[in-house]
Amino acid sequence: MIILKKLKWDNCFSHGKENNLDLDNSTLTQLVGTNGTGKSSLPLIIEEVLYNKNSKGIKKADIQNRFRNAGYSINLTFSVDAREYEIDVNRSRGSIKVKLYEDGEDISSHTATNTYKTVQEILGLDFKTFTQLVYQNTNASLQFLTATDxxxxxxxxxxxxxxxxxxxxxxFRELSRQMGQEISALDGKEKTIVKWLNDNKLDDTTIAPMKKLPEYSEIDEKELRSLSIDFENIAEKNQKINENNTYKQL
Structure with missing residues (x-):
């Protein structure tokens, strides 16, 4: 479970220095203020500190307070399951420094890019999914309500x-389809067998005594081979007779 705890930031958007917001004091955090006071920029700040980008595609140069033009910094503490994390981001004059701590231990990578990859692995959410969970503006909500099923x-x-x-x-759907086909085939065979049995009922179902079959000897085998040869010769002669009759007709 991911819990965002405390957000601190300086010089982001219309905000000045030393801002902080407790996010875990209650189940619901409500922001109240007139238009233009920076309420909608807070989800973007959270996106920036965790993913180094924001859902509105605002450039880094436009994130810093343009009246101060002194870069910006963001710090966020959060927990994932039983572990505590802190990420600290400082951007100034096009350069960025990112520090990531796990239970107080620095686990930052040598580059900001790799550190952000570590953050994503810890959260277990890509940027798109995180944004959908954290930030839904009016247009996005309306799109969902009017979208197709x-x-x-x-x-x-x-x-x-x-x-x-x-x-x-x-x-499982494909396996179910295959099993359904096999069951249908077996059902068809079963119905065929049942129909044959019904159409060919025996008048007497008494089990007849077993009859002894004559023994098969070598003499019988020789006679069988001889008869087979005779049949082959007869078939060959019949074919020649048919051919001769055909020639006579021509």
Whole structure:
């Protein structure tokens, strides 16, 4: 379970220095303020500190407060299951420094890119899914409400990370189809057998005594081979007779 705890930031968007927001004091955190006070920028700040990008595609140069033009910094503490994390981002004059701590230990990589990869692995969510969970603006909500059933299904699958279950469903559906075909084939054979038995009922079902078959000797085998040869010769002679009759007719 991911819990965002405390967000601190300086010089982001319309905000100045030393801002902080407790996110885990209660189940629901409500932001109240007039238009233009920076409420909608907070989800973007959270996206930036965790993924180094934002859902509105705002460039880094436009994130810093343009009246101060002194770069910006963001710090976020959060927990994933039983572990505590802190990420600290400082950007100034086009360069970025990212520090990541796990239970107080620095686990940052040598580059910011690799550190952000570590963050994504810890969260277990890609940027798109995280954004859908954390930030839904009015337009996105309206799109979901007016979307087709197929698009809603796709959205929820991505949102809840159910892709593996969709693959499992496809596998079991194919197996079910194959089993259904096999069952139908067996059912057809069973009906054929039952029909034959019904059409050919025996008047007497008493088990007859076993009869002894004559023994098969070498003499019988020789006679059988001789008869087989005679039949082959007869067949060959008949073919020649038919050919001669055909020539006579011509």
């Amino acid at each position: 197929a698009n809603r299904k796709k959205f929820l699958i991505e949102l809840l990370n159910l892709e593996d279950y969709v693959e499992y469903y496809d596998v």
